[in-house]
Amino acid sequence: MTMLFKPVILWTDSLIYLLVIVVLAFVWHVRRNEHMLAPWRRVGHSASGMAALTVLVFFIAVGLLDTVHFRPAVENNDNGNSEKVYSVEVLSLLDIIAAPLRTRVEKTYSAPFAAHLYARETIELPDGGQIREFPRLQFGGAHLQNPEAQLTADVTWRAAAGAGLGVFVWCVLVILLSASLAHRDNVGVLYTLSAIRRGATEIPWNAVLVTLVLILSLLGAALALSVHYHILGTDKVGQDVFYQSLKSIRTGLVIGTLTTLMMLPFALLLGIMAGYFRGWVDDVIQYIYTTLSSIPGVLLIAAAVLMMQVYMETHPELFDTIAARADLRLLFLCIILGVTSWTGLCRLLRGETLKLREMEYIQAAHAFGVSHWRIISRHILPNVMHIVLIATVMDFSGLVLAEAVLSYVGVGVDPSTISFGTMINAARLEMAREPMVWWALLSAFGFMFALVLSANLFADAVQDAFNPRVRTWPVKAGKPYRRKRQEEDPETKPNAATAKDVISP
Amino acid sequence: MLNYIIRRMLYAIPILIGVNLITFTLFFVVNTPDDMARMQLGIKRVTPEAIEKWKHERGYDKPLIFSEAEQGAAKFTHTIFFEKSAAMFAFDFGQADDGRDIAYEIKARMLPSLAIALPVFLLGLVVYITFALVMAFFRATYVDFWGVVLCVALMSISSLFYIIGGQFLISKLWHLVPISGYGSGLDAGKFLVLPVIIGVISGAGASTRWYRTIFLEEMGKDYVRTARAKGLPESIVLFRHVLRNAMIPILTGAVVVIPLLFLGSLIAESFFGIPGLGSYTIDAINSQDFAVVRAMVFLGSLLYIIGLILTDISYTLVDPRIRLE
């Protein structure tokens, strides 16, 4: 029996799988409880939140594809029995799907959609002379006979075709969606379509679909073009920037989610314990988090990452592949970020628990002699979960941004891990070049902005839904504060006159 | 009042000890000095002698906490903990890898750091509060709506891009001010304009939105309704009643960062080539100069704790409920 690959589960992979399981279990649990569903319905009613979620779904899909790791089999012909040997290179599903992008490495920089390198090279002519010119790329636009004349038309045509395909897929989705909605509500498909268009549906499908058509047409065009071009150019070693941007997504998602996953147990346990038991327990926990939070975050992270680097350098025997090593470094970065960021949530939870423990239903539980752990698990924990949820979604975008800064400072992810931070760090040095290499920076900026902006918008929607006290968005923009009295009011209320006549002292 | 401040200061001591313990654990227990020497010297050149020499140069050749070999108090004083960690309480930070005195460097670099951080802080406070007030004044209108959209968009951009973009636009494209560098005296002014503007813009999204939330929360309170019931115009309600109450959380939240301004900004300083503490720290991180990083961690926490004490004092100044109790 021969396996084509050997599955590899890196540390962060297993934690992501765990996270996916937790999220699925949570969804299942919420769906069964009407009162837990209600705030999520409010999230569902937010147009910006749902549009942001649509974008996030694509990012998450890329991230998950990039999480399924394995080592492909390499044909070993040295000894005749053709024994399977697995490559030391760890690949992910995304690497396989994007194999053309990954493998088509140019010599060095090339601009987006270019057919030539960005730098002049001395080329030996067949006649022995030398000229300096921009050589053709090995892969980018290689199918063109005469790039100068054909490039624009070819790119336009391919982009249009790809976008057209995207729009076609979108149309199919729209029809499927309205058919299923129509089936559910027992109305006509056309009626549902017009309801969606008018925004009369419960969930703002029109916002979702507008976002979707943008994404799908962009995606279609990008896919159609990326087969023949480096649509976002190549970097110094000739690697495709589009591929790097896609790979960065997973790193961002891992940092944004696993950090919270790491710190959550500590924050929950310590925060609730401090608030619930008070007394010396509270004093100790407060001391711990005041001490930790008094060290400026970046410095603590820098110190911890430096120490981790030393440890890894001096214990190279612990890691069997480069990927495993880079992955472990990523995980440690998450842990360190978690250690420095749990104090805020812990403080919030402590405050909320202090409030909750005076609630009368907790007093009633005490009057029944209910044990402390049961009170914590049944009364306090469910009533602080909204804070945890809000903190989680609010932290996400901050963590993605922090990764970039930390990688720039030099205490971020492993240099071999592709991330927004490493991309920016590499591209920054090229800003000084004349002419400037701008595309790597711009791609990192674009992808990061889309990810963080949609995360922020989604977090806003979640916060509004779960914490109605703190409104960060107006209820209804542009509504007049007070309306003047209508002139025709005797008409609207015919019994006004009678009422007036009767009541007079 | 004085009692209160003294108590706060006494409370700072165990926290500083805790910070010291954490840094000590991080720098000397997680990795032994031997590990660090091996790392610094590079795997190839490692010989026991080289390691010993490296440790001796830096004073790391002593026991960690307890010295068997010594007599009396020296059992504790001739240790790494006492000489390297406890000494920080006396601001004795030792020497950097390049042999310079860290305390001297810190003193010299504080001013340039402050020269950017302070204007950013003050200008930022004024600008953010103004914008937040405008948005609160026009709440539930399109001004507010698009203001919030802009804030969220600004929040979603990494500070690195603000710096790179600002340098590119203002210095490289328009040649208005120098890209980077630092001068002495008034000459420094032209180098500071760009970092300050960028500093203010990069913090604008989050802060403005946060202040707006505070304003709106205050505006929902009952005393605002009382003020309106007096017949006061909206501008007076906003400036006299809402602003005064909202300034309590805003000011006290801002005070905590004032001492930290001395530390400067890691990224901005290194991008703009300003010889402050931020770029000092980055250089130390990049060259893996542990002594400097350790000193900065200690200094940072000390300043933070001073910030906390200042916050408490500022509460008593702006909030009569605390002042008079």
Add this chain to the structure above:
Amino acid sequence: MSPLLQIDNLETILHTGTTPVRAVDGLTLQIMQGETFALLGESGCGKSMTALSIMRLLPEVGEIVAGSIRIGGEDLLLLPEAAMRNVRGKRISMIFQEPMLSLNPVMTVAEQISEVLRRHFNLRGEAEQQRVLEILNQVGIPDAARRMTEYPFQFSGGMKQRVMIAIALAGEPELLIADEPTTALDVTIQAQVLDLMRDLQQRNGMAILLITHDLGVVAEMAQRVAVMYAGEIIETATRTEFFRSPAHPYSCKLFASLPGKTKRDQGLAVISGSVPPLSREFIGCRFADRCDHAWDLCRTTAPEWSLVATDHQVRCHLFNQNSGSRIQDSIKAAEVLPQAAFKSQPAIFNSELLRVTDLKVHFPIHKGLMKRVTGHVKAVDGVSLTIPQGGTLALVGESGCGKTTVGKGILQLIAPTAGSVCYDGLELVGLERKQLREKRAEFQIIFQDPYSSLNPRMRIVDIIEEGMDALNVKDKVGRVGHQSALPAGKEVDALLQRVGLPPETKWRYPHEFSGGQRQRIAIARALAVNPRLLICDEPTSALDVSVQAQILNLLKELQDSLGLAYLFITHNISVVEYLADEVAVMYLGRIVEWGSVDEVLGNPKHPYTQALLSAVPVVELNPKREVIRLHGDLPSPANPPAGCHFHPRCPHAMPVCHETYPGSSNFSSTHTTRCHLYPQPQNTSTLQQKNARTTV
């Protein structure tokens, strides 16, 4: 004479949910110059929205969609906002329910008053300060010259409300809108504030629109009354007319549902159901679903105004000339009939269930450099009481007197500092957690706030079963026997039925229930473990009067059938009259008077009890009572006055009151008080005697 304020057909809606809430729906009323007009209604009927509509200060979700509001002929709804500001605070002023929240915490009292003077009279400097002082003196702020530079947090609740009134008065308004001005205040303070408002009205001749839910306050203050129900006015009358013969079935029910001494042996009248949601469309009479007299017409046609007498109109088909006044008589007849008769309580209780002796709960105050304990808040300072099996002891006192702490101290939810709590012969103080747990099923508690007493994340069935699980009640044979024979899973159904809720509600969550229903669930939760003693901590004070009647009926019925004993903690005297066998009056951590209901309420001995009883507004046409004015506020329990705690406020204080705390004086085997006015037992000076209490 033209009215000062004329509201016609006002419609205000709130855009809160998916459907707009019609908070005020076609309201019409008139207020004459210088009169006090009371707008009476239960919570959620739209009376506050009416007031805010007049001021045009609606919350941002609110909108006035139709109608006119004229003051002196000028339509406020047509004024531009700038002109409206000249009306607010000048022609119309308003005071709000929560004086604690309605004053700006960071501005001095003088600043907040002078704002009005500057805005409307352009006063500055010396004249301004002079006027502020004058107004503060007018509203009875003692030592006003010094206190005007203080901040609101330095004032007590009653004083804050006086400051609010001062702000309202500063504009010398023609109309003062008072939105539940005394609801947040204690009864003795309420009497002071109401007095003040009456005085000021007489002196300044302004009209008052008094918004309240309290019939007693209406009886004391109003000249004319309008009853509001579900967004509209259903009855208007002069006070005399209204209290002599309320016409609308709803008004009649409100009167009938008031607890009181005369109704002791009968159930209170209840209004079934609850106020309909105002987001709904109404076709017929809004009260029809809850009305005992409703017939088909009521459900199809909204009633028009009918004249009952001069100055007395009602919106009810019963009074329509055509449908006849014969039905009117039937209402009167129905009212007399008691809803349900209870057996009268046995007069003598021989077996003692709970004996509390000299209970003290002190909370330490930390101060200074090392947070040393510098003093104690003596929340409960030597309370002794006994409750017999199946009896009801009412613990009465104003907020801050420590009555809630007594309840928690008895249940060991707060560890007592000293004293003993002896339940059925077993000492509870100092018991191990585990041993205490075995006893916990015997005594349970019902809390004041029905909204915070049920965990919003748990279903009703889980809430009720929690206590049963924790105390393993299911395994035991129910002592009281009302649920012992039931199979597992049926207990919850039986309990819910017992408290008057359908069993299927057990799968729901608390937010789906109204305040009264939640209180029923809380009672069911306590009953689930078969307690013999229930501590009821103000169980009805957060409820409307008609819902209060339902809960009181339930509690009384449960006592009859299950033989429960109650410790009823309350500040509501009429509830005490209705429910209690014995009364203990608490002041500043100590019981000052104790006796049977008739003795204490009929013949109060302690000056504090006398003042407390006299301050309660009476729902009578011509209350023949002299309000004993208490000066000042409740002192801090951290620093109680020397001698008798009450002496600084007591009208009868003597020199001896400043020095020693009085001993007990007995008037009968059950009635005792602690006051120097009465013969003191010997050896009062010894400490032991000071805290001892003669037992029953």
